């Protein structure tokens with residue numbers, strides 16, 4: 001499915017969200033860096049797709065006073081990775097983009113200070129399996145950041161967003177991407193995904209500590225943070 005929509009994925013993300021997706025990714029980066037130690041950090045961006053979060057993380061790491069960030073992106077969809085690679089090369093950024101499965105990461109234990117996943121967790125076959133794998137590759141004390149669609153808090157926002165998400169978005173998404181099923185899958189998968197509190201509970205049950213979340217744009221999306229215990 002992601003291979004089919006790869007070529008139009010970025011365009012649709014920015015168009016259908018009115019560029020809000022860029023603000024969300026910048027916010028992930030800012031909140032993540034605030035939780036990381038000073039000095040060199042290694043960040044794994046899981047289900048990186050076309051690399052927008054990996055690139056934001058890399059650039060914010062360079063711009064911050066905190067030291068160099070080494071960012072690696074991983075995804076199992078080659079056409080998405082090809083776009084990520086050419087975008088990073090176009091900006092002159094050295095970000096390795098690796099082909100691999102989020103549920104069986106090709107990295108050693110305790111390898112990263114942080115792992116991130118943006119709009120990816122919802123697509124995995126097992127959230128619990130993913131968290132086990134994220135904990136394995138994180139260093140003790142390392143941070144996980146999960147950006148995902150969530151449940152808008154205000155009823156009116158929930159209703160209006162629901163109409164947009166289930167009617168307008170599949171229509172335009174299907175038309176522009178050429179894959180109707182992909183943009184019908186999007187609202188379906190979001191409706192099945194745990195809300196803010198449920199996801200926090202799943203993270204805690206999986207073994208993360210200091211789990212917290214922040215609603216973005218009234219809860220249309222949420223950023224969850226957690227730490228691997230020391």
Ligand SMILES: C[S@@+](CC[C@H](N)C(=O)[O-])C[C@H]1O[C@@H](n2cnc3c(N)ncnc32)[C@H](O)[C@@H]1O
Nearest residue numbers: 002047048049075076077101102118119120123
């Ligand atoms: C909605 S896109 C999100 C891409 C990117 N993180 C972003 O913020 O735009 C979901 C991505 O998850 C990837 N994906 C889904 N299941 C995966 C798995 N088991 N292992 C690795 N990548 C996976 C897909 O290939 C796709 O690129």
